[in-house]
Structure formats: structure tokens, C-alpha cells
Amino acid sequence: MTGFATAQVQAGHSVSSAAIGAIPPIHQTAAYEFASLAEAADLFSLRKPGIxxxxxxxxxxxxxxxxxxRLxxxxxxxxxxxxQAAVAMTLLALAHRGGHIVAARQLYGxxxxxxxxxxxxxxxxxxxxxxxxxxxxxxAITPQTRAFFAESIANPIAQVLDIRAVADIAHxxxxxxxxxxxVGTPYLIRPGExxxxxxxxxxxxxxxGHGSSLGGVVVDQGTFDFGADATRWPQFTQPYTRFGDLVLWERFGQGQAxxxxxxxKYVHDLGPSISPFNAWQILQGIETLDLRVARQSATALRIAEHLAQHPAVSRVHHPALAGNPWHDLAARYLPRGAPSVFSFDLAGPxxxxxxxVxxxxxxxxxxxxxxxxxxxxSLVAHPASMTHSxxxxxxxxxxxxxxxTIRLSAGLEDPADLLADLDHALAHADVRPDTLET
Structure with missing residues (x-):
């Protein structure tokens, strides 16, 4: 089986001749030419795979x-x-019309x-x-429930989900x-496992990893059998009317339907398409995923340990710290280290x-x-007035x-510079009403 680092550099791109570039190309085109009308008809009707x-x-x-x-x-x-589009497309496809979702409260705003x-x-x-x-x-389950939804590590407090326990209830x-x-990344945790x-x-x-391009991905683990209770999942098990008598579950099966x-349907009708350039930019970033995440994780832990001793900080929300409510779950689910996104609270009223703040x-x-x-x-945000406002x-x-609460995302800078920056800023954290400017 291909190792993680090999897959993050090479998966999905094979070089079959000297004329093909060593790295994936940007296919900057809106449309595609068909060899014949018959081929076009087969592609449009899903009788043949293709673009x-x-x-x-x-x-x-x-x-x-x-x-x-692969990752x-x-x-x-x-x-x-x-x-956001990846979450929306996934839940719309699963919930269908009139469905119900059970979701964690601890989610990105x-x-x-x-x-x-x-x-x-x-x-x-x-x-x-x-x-x-x-x-x-x-x-919370009802007869209309069609999905459970949660984050593996919640943004911004870094609560660690007991994935196995919740999965067992869903199933x-x-x-x-x-x-x-x-937040978890496929390097630190693979929820499908x-x-x-x-x-x-x-x-x-x-x-x-570079902050230059938007994109989202949803991965089907190929583990859920929509055919086991066919009446509950008509979008997969009944004829897909826009394609005549085609039944997705019969034609494409588990892991592809x-x-x-x-x-x-959902991308075609609603149009949240990723641009070729953004897809290419994200591919470049993935090539160094494990290296970046490992360093960011180590830096974040060092910062968290430092902040935990700082008099201007009342609490640090980092699951690798002893005493954190999710410390045991982090030890179980995150053997490679805790994520580099966590939060801390300033002391004061x-x-x-x-x-x-x-x-x-x-x-x-x-x-x-x-x-x-x-x-x-390295980035900070104030959830109460920004992402969760x-x-x-x-x-x-x-x-x-x-x-x-201040959310922190550790980057790739020198950790000593990050600690010094925080110490300099935290020296001004004691703001009393009588010292505020009017």
C-alpha cells in the first residue's frame, strides 16, 4: 500500500510518456470537444464516464x-x-427533500x-x-433523520469528537x-478509520496551506450501503428521472453513486465548481502536507504550554495539555499530535x-x-466578533x-518569534474601564 507521503506527492497523476509533464497540468478550459455526436450522447446520459x-x-x-x-x-x-460548498453539497445530497440532520453544536460559525x-x-x-x-x-434521531454531522476537531476550541461512539449510534x-x-487533516486523523x-x-x-485559493472536497469512504434500506434513499435506489430509468445504485454502486x-445534480444545478487553477494550487500544497502539519502541530503545542503559564491568560483550549477535557480522546485519536488550531481566553471581566482582546x-x-x-x-481571530459573530x-x-476567546492557528514561522510576539501583545491585556480611551 502506498505510504502517506508518497500519495500526497504522486496520487492521481501518472506519467505515461515523455510528453506528459512531471507535475499535474492546469487544464484551463471551460468546455470539451467530443469525438462524435454518439460519444457526446453517451457522456451526457451517463452511459459512458467522462467530462x-x-x-x-x-x-x-x-x-x-x-x-x-487516497489520503x-x-x-x-x-x-x-x-x-462551505462541500458541506452543503454533501448534506443536500443525503438529506434530500424533507430530511433531518443531527449535528454537533460545536461547529464553525x-x-x-x-x-x-x-x-x-x-x-x-x-x-x-x-x-x-x-x-x-x-x-435526537427521528424517522426523517438522514445524516449525523460533526467536526473531528471542533473550530475554534479544539474539542475532540469521539468519532467511533457517534458513528455507532448513526449506523x-x-x-x-x-x-x-x-482542522484534523488526513495526516493527523482519518475519520473513516x-x-x-x-x-x-x-x-x-x-x-x-498557502492561503491563496478556495476549495473544498468531500470523500466517500465507500462504507455506507444505501441499498440496505432502499426506500429511505430514493435518490440512489429509484430511477434518476433526468436520465430516464437509470438507477445510480445499480449503475455505479457503493463508493461511486x-x-x-x-x-x-447538485454541482451541475447549483454551480459551485472549483476552478482548474485553484485545484492546481491546492495540489501543490498537498505535496508538503505532512511536513507542514507536523511542524505546525509541534509549534502549537509549544505555544499552548507557554500560554498556560501566562498570567494574562485564564484558560488554554488545547487537547494535548494535561487537564484538558478532551485530553484522553486526543491521545486515542491523534497519536501523531494535536492540531495547530486552538484557542485561549484572556483573564478579566x-x-x-x-x-x-x-x-x-x-x-x-x-x-x-x-x-x-x-x-x-500564523493567524489569530476573535470568534465572538468574527467567525462566530x-x-x-x-x-x-x-x-x-x-x-x-482568541483563536490561534500556528504557522511555519520561528516559534521563538511567535512566543515573543504573544508576550509583547499580552503585556497590554490588562485593560480596565478607567484606562479606556473615550
């Missing part, structure tokens, strides 16, 4: 899909325009917006549960488990939280204030986010 138009697929995109599927140990993958508002517009219901309350997952209810593993059926990534983050549905963040020089993670650069106070509390 019909750039909205559905592109050769550069296909290399990216195969590479990420996750999956059967197939679909690459789209962003991580943009995902919560999608689940509680936009999916509701589509008639898809969502019940949020505390991801650590295993009984709550079971209690007991006859539904798949979808895991967003953007612990029972997840679909794995989603914002490829913008660690997979790319989902990808065909997503591309031929809530009524001056924003001012104290601003006093620290605005003085950082090496860390950048950016709404992104997984970059080569749409949350109510109750939702923030349920997600473990306070008004003084």
Missing part, C-alpha cells in the same frame, strides 16, 4: 479528487469551490449558519446536540456519519472583553489578524466560546 463541461469536472480537479480520496482512504471524492438557516429554507430540519453527550445523539439508526476534518462514512475538507486551509449524484490582537506583529486557518502564516450568547456558551 462533459467544466462546471461538472476538469482533469486537474480529478487529480485533486483522487489524491484526497483519506476513501473510494471517491468530489472537489468543489469551497469547504459559517456551518451553523448553513444548517440552521439555509437548510431550513430547503425544508431540511436540523437538531443540534452537545457532541460529548452520546445519549443526546441517540435521542444503529441506519444513517451515515459525515465528518468535517478540516473510526467509522465516518463521508469526510469533508475546506481545502482552502491545511490541504492548500454518491459522487455521481453530487456532480450530476466580560464587560471589557472586546477592549482587552483588541489591545492584544492589534499589537501583534508576527501573527496576522485573518479569518482563516491552516495557513503557512452570528451566535447567540447561549450558542457561544454551548460551543465553549467566551467574549475573551
Amino acid at each position: 462533459i463541461y467544466g462546471r461538472n469536472a476538469n482533469p486537474t480537479q480529478q487529480i485533486l479528487e483522487e489524491r484526497v480520496a 483519506e482512504g476513501g473510494a471517491s471524492a468530489v472537489a468543489v469551490a469551497s469547504g 459559517g456551518t451553523v449558519d448553513l444548517l440552521q438557516e439555509t437548510l431550513d429554507d430547503f425544508g431540511i430540519g436540523v437538531t443540534f446536540v452537545d457532541q460529548d453527550d452520546i445519549d443526546a445523539w441517540r435521542t 444503529g439508526a441506519g444513517v451515515p456519519l459525515v465528518i468535517d476534518s478540516t 473510526h467509522g465516518a462514512d463521508f469526510v469533508v475538507h475546506s481545502a482552502t486551509k491545511f490541504l492548500a 454518491f459522487a455521481v449524484l453530487v456532480k450530476s 466580560d464587560d471589557t472583553a472586546f477592549e482587552r 483588541a489591545a492584544v490582537v492589534d499589537r501583534l506583529e508576527v501573527f496576522r489578524l485573518v479569518a482563516n486557518i491552516g495557513d503557512a502564516r 452570528h451566535f447567540t450568547a447561549t450558542q457561544r456558551a454551548d460551543a465553549g466560546i467566551s467574549l475573551s
Whole structure:
């Protein structure tokens, strides 16, 4: 079996002659020429595999899909325009019309917006549960439930999900488990090995690693049998009306039918296509994934240990630290190290939280204030006023986010420079009402 590092450099691209480049090319084209009308008809009717138009697929995109599927140990993958699009396409395909999703409360803010508002517009219901309350997952199941959804390591507090326990409940209810593993990365954790059926990534983050290109990928692990309860999954087991009497499950089977549905319906109809250039950029980043993630993980732990001793910091949310509520789960699921995205809380009262956070963040020089993670650069964000600003106070509390929480994404800079930058900024964290400018 090909090793991880070999797959991240070579998977999906084979060189069969000297005329083919050593690295994947950018296929910068919107459309494709067909050899004959008969061939075109076969492609458009799904009788023959291939590319019909750039909205559905592109050769550069296909290399990216195969590479990420290989890294996750999956059967197939679909690459789209962003991580948000990958989550949306996956849940729309699974929930179908009138479906229901059980989701963790501990999620990225943009995902919560999608689940509680936009999916509701589509008639898809969502019940949020505390991801650590295993009984709550079971209690939330309804006859309409079609998927469980959670993050392997939650953004921004770095809670570690007990994937196996949640997967067992999902499978007991006859539904798949979808895991967003953007923070986890396929190098640190492969959710499919612990029972997840679909794995989603914002490829913008660690997979790319350079912060220059948007992209998202969903990997079908090929483990969920939609044919076992055919009446529950008509989108796979009944005729696909736009293609006549074609039944996806009969034609493409386990591990492929989902990808065909997503591309031929949801990407085709809604248009969240990844550009060839962005797919190529992400491929370049993936080639160094393990090297970057290993260094970022080590740097993040060093920073977390330093912050845990700092008088201006009241709490550090890093699962590798002793005493963290998810320390044992991290030891079980993350043997290669904890992710480089975590958060910490400044000491002090809530009524001056924003001012104290601003006093620290605005003085950082090496860390950048950016709404992104997984970059080569070290980044910070203030979830309460940025990525999770749409949350109510109750939702923030349920997600473990306070008004003084600062999210940190460790990059590839010299760790000593990062520590010095934080110490310099934290020296200004003690902001009292009588010292605030008016």
C-alpha cells in the first residue's frame, strides 16, 4: 500500500510518456470537444464516464479528487469551490427533500449558519446536540433523520469528537456519519478509520496551506450501503428521472453513486465548481502536507504550554495539555499530535472583553489578524466578533466560546518569534474601564 507521503506527492497523476509533464497540468478550459455526436450522447446520459463541461469536472480537479480520496482512504471524492460548498453539497445530497440532520453544536460559525438557516429554507430540519453527550445523539434521531454531522476537531476550541461512539449510534439508526476534518487533516486523523462514512475538507486551509485559493472536497469512504434500506434513499435506489430509468445504485454502486449524484445534480444545478487553477494550487500544497502539519502541530503545542503559564491568560483550549477535557480522546485519536488550531481566553471581566482582546490582537506583529486557518502564516481571530459573530450568547456558551476567546492557528514561522510576539501583545491585556480611551 502506498505510504502517506508518497500519495500526497504522486496520487492521481501518472506519467505515461515523455510528453506528459512531471507535475499535474492546469487544464484551463471551460468546455470539451467530443469525438462524435454518439460519444457526446453517451457522456451526457451517463452511459459512458467522462467530462462533459467544466462546471461538472476538469482533469486537474480529478487529480485533486483522487489524491484526497487516497489520503483519506476513501473510494471517491468530489472537489468543489469551497469547504462551505462541500458541506452543503454533501448534506443536500443525503438529506434530500424533507430530511433531518443531527449535528454537533460545536461547529464553525459559517456551518451553523448553513444548517440552521439555509437548510431550513430547503425544508431540511436540523437538531443540534452537545457532541460529548452520546445519549443526546441517540435521542435526537427521528424517522426523517438522514445524516449525523460533526467536526473531528471542533473550530475554534479544539474539542475532540469521539468519532467511533457517534458513528455507532448513526449506523444503529441506519444513517451515515459525515465528518468535517478540516482542522484534523488526513495526516493527523482519518475519520473513516473510526467509522465516518463521508469526510469533508475546506481545502482552502491545511490541504492548500498557502492561503491563496478556495476549495473544498468531500470523500466517500465507500462504507455506507444505501441499498440496505432502499426506500429511505430514493435518490440512489429509484430511477434518476433526468436520465430516464437509470438507477445510480445499480449503475455505479457503493463508493461511486454518491459522487455521481453530487456532480450530476447538485454541482451541475447549483454551480459551485472549483476552478482548474485553484485545484492546481491546492495540489501543490498537498505535496508538503505532512511536513507542514507536523511542524505546525509541534509549534502549537509549544505555544499552548507557554500560554498556560501566562498570567494574562485564564484558560488554554488545547487537547494535548494535561487537564484538558478532551485530553484522553486526543491521545486515542491523534497519536501523531494535536492540531495547530486552538484557542485561549484572556483573564478579566466580560464587560471589557472586546477592549482587552483588541489591545492584544492589534499589537501583534508576527501573527496576522485573518479569518482563516491552516495557513503557512500564523493567524489569530476573535470568534465572538468574527467567525462566530452570528451566535447567540447561549450558542457561544454551548460551543465553549467566551467574549475573551482568541483563536490561534500556528504557522511555519520561528516559534521563538511567535512566543515573543504573544508576550509583547499580552503585556497590554490588562485593560480596565478607567484606562479606556473615550
